[in-house]
Amino acid sequence: MAISRLLLHFILLLLLRAFALLPTQAAARSGHNPSGTDDGNHGSFSRNLLEDKPRITEEMVHGYMSNSELEIAVHTFGSRCPNISRIYSSKFVYWRTVLLFLQWVIEISDKPGKKEAEPAFKFIGNVHGDEPVGREILMHLANWLCDNYLKDPLATLIVENMHLHILPTMNPDGFALRWRGNANNVDLNRDFPDQFFSVNNDINYRQPETRAIMNWVKQEHFTASASLHGGALVANYPWDGTRDKSKYYYGCPDDKAFQYMASVYSQSHYNMSLSKEFEGGITNGAFWYPIYGGMQDWNYIHGGCFELTLEISDTKWPKAAELPVIWEHNRMSMLKIVASLIKSGIHGRIFAANTGRPIPGSVMIKGIDSKVRASNTYGDYHRMLAPGEKYEAVVASMEGFRPKATHIVLEQEAVSLDFILDPDGADGQMELLRNDCGCRCDNELFHVLEAHLWLYLLVMFVLLTFYLLFKRRTASRLLTYRHSPRRPIAV
CATH class of the missing domain: 3.40.630.10 (Zn peptidases)
Structure with a gap:
């Protein structure tokens, strides 16, 4: 029985080491490969x-x-x-x-x-x-x-x-x-x-x-x-x-x-x-x-x-x-x-309606082909705009959510404007993962989990097999123990 436990601990140690060696990110970074051609003169x-x-x-x-x-x-x-x-x-x-x-x-x-x-x-x-x-x-x-x-x-x-x-x-x-x-x-x-x-x-x-x-x-x-x-x-x-x-x-x-x-x-x-x-x-x-x-x-x-x-x-x-x-x-x-x-300008935060958490969406102004992104940590955005203007549509959006728009009249003072976006179908139900720094995790993490799902299933199967073998052997020894002559209790 001691040998079985030792073998089981050894296998668990190998499996944990294998998990530690799994990649934590699936994406590789590379330099930009420029499209188009120049005259080759970098001066x-x-x-x-x-x-x-x-x-x-x-x-x-x-x-x-x-x-x-x-x-x-x-x-x-x-x-x-x-x-x-x-x-x-x-x-x-x-x-x-x-x-x-x-x-x-x-x-x-x-x-x-x-x-x-x-x-x-x-x-x-x-x-x-x-x-x-x-x-x-x-x-x-x-x-x-x-x-x-x-x-x-x-x-x-x-x-x-x-x-x-x-x-x-x-x-x-x-x-x-x-x-x-x-x-x-x-x-x-x-x-x-x-x-x-x-x-x-x-x-x-x-x-x-x-x-x-x-x-x-x-x-x-x-x-x-x-x-x-x-x-x-x-x-x-x-x-x-x-x-x-x-x-x-x-x-x-x-x-x-x-x-x-x-x-x-x-x-x-x-x-x-x-x-x-x-x-x-x-x-x-x-x-x-x-x-x-x-x-x-x-x-x-x-x-x-x-x-x-x-x-x-x-x-x-x-x-x-x-x-x-x-x-x-x-x-x-x-x-x-x-x-x-x-x-001056408009300032605010963008939240997800289903979780109440801030999300790193973006804000655009109708008629201005420029996008300002909210931060990953607090979903806050800060949009510079000329005062004394009426802006017909201020639109907040993010993939997986339905965009929302409103109009504002910007006087000489800044305007505070928050957005709460509703999920757009199943994609919107997925909560944004955050690490200890409050940074948004990329969807690459989900690709890693999916790519190694077969490995997790295999490990679970191996562990279950060893558990059943261990339980069967223990039950056999317990049965032998129950039918053997019992020693008197010393008093």
């Missing part, structure tokens, strides 16, 4: 910068933080304001540049690092190495919010109602080398996949800084963002390019919303809206000059993130003594463009 559209580089003197650099000093400043800020911030770099993405600099991000919120049903905004500075004003101004912004939280109503509004992510430098290599591109001499704002041309679709040619931003956008649920540049004074919005490469106004589906966002920044600026070159201090990118592979168009198309390109200084590399003045000229603009995520 098209000025991705590689072969022109003469402007001379940046020691006198110009003096007073600006070096990459090492910037890293120290970021961590010093984290130590000074731990209650409303966290510093991160490589939790989700590979944040190392060609020259192996780490790109540190500051997150500011009353609950930093925690998922909430709140909008998220990101600022990115120093996209071009020879435009360093953004990295300095963004550190001013972070410190101002820390110093004025619970003192200034705008600072308090931002910290308590959203998550602000600040990447002071996207291109520390270019800054260190004192030129526009990265260490491979590639213009990072021409390196993203483009909607019109497939030149950047091959991931093997994409720069590490670009990949980091793309992975970051996929991991976080950003509502809007802005990148800071220098050399002009204007708020630029999509589209950045045209299908035929010509220069003319080419608006994206959310053109009105982008004009509104750009105007919020320009009109809050000290003198941007007074521009003689750009009416109202704003411009459509393609109307100004077309570019391809730009970051703002990619964010809008692939991340559902409304991004502006902000030119915040007429001079690319002004003297360091001018930085406090440039910060003061841009301070209210930066605060108001971030706060506009809270004060």
Whole structure:
């Protein structure tokens, strides 16, 4: 009997080990295989910068933080304001540049690092190495919010109602080398996949800084963002390019919303809206000059993130003594463009009627060919819209559920709008599985279970067989025991 138990335990151990070796996911990831053909020249559209580089003197650099000093400043800020911030770099993405600099991000919120049903905004500075004003101004912004939280109503509004992510430098290599591109001499704002041309679709040619931003956008649920540049004074919005490469106004589906966002920044600026070159201090990118592979168009198309390109200084590399003045000229603009995520648009959550749980559906506006997705964790969505407009149909939908629509009149304040979707037949009855992180599990899990169903049945059959054999042998021994002479009980 002891041998039978030992054999049974040994078989169970082998089966458990076999289960542990089963695959947990059925899908394999691979790089994008671009469709269509190009001329094969991956240096098209000025991705590689072969022109003469402007001379940046020691006198110009003096007073600006070096990459090492910037890293120290970021961590010093984290130590000074731990209650409303966290510093991160490589939790989700590979944040190392060609020259192996780490790109540190500051997150500011009353609950930093925690998922909430709140909008998220990101600022990115120093996209071009020879435009360093953004990295300095963004550190001013972070410190101002820390110093004025619970003192200034705008600072308090931002910290308590959203998550602000600040990447002071996207291109520390270019800054260190004192030129526009990265260490491979590639213009990072021409390196993203483009909607019109497939030149950047091959991931093997994409720069590490670009990949980091793309992975970051996929991991976080950003509502809007802005990148800071220098050399002009204007708020630029999509589209950045045209299908035929010509220069003319080419608006994206959310053109009105982008004009509104750009105007919020320009009109809050000290003198941007007074521009003689750009009416109202704003411009459509393609109307100004077309570019391809730009970051703002990619964010809008692939991340559902409304991004502006902000030119915040007429001079690319002004003297360091001018930085406090440039910060003061841009301070209210930066605060108001971030706060506009809270004060305007429509916000809400999407729920399943059969379970009461949040679901990651999507929201569309009739007449606007653009979709905003709700988050996986809380089913919350945040849709930027131009105020003072009537929207005939706001439609929430998700596969397996019947869509619902309503109309709204959007005044100057934001509208809160939740949706409860009814299941559409049997498919809607399946509850969304969630792991410990609150993330939605893919249907791939069900494919794995189905593919290995035969193995589970076989294991159950083997276990049942051994159980019956064990029970039969035990019964036989018990019968023998019952008919054998019983020993007297010692007392």
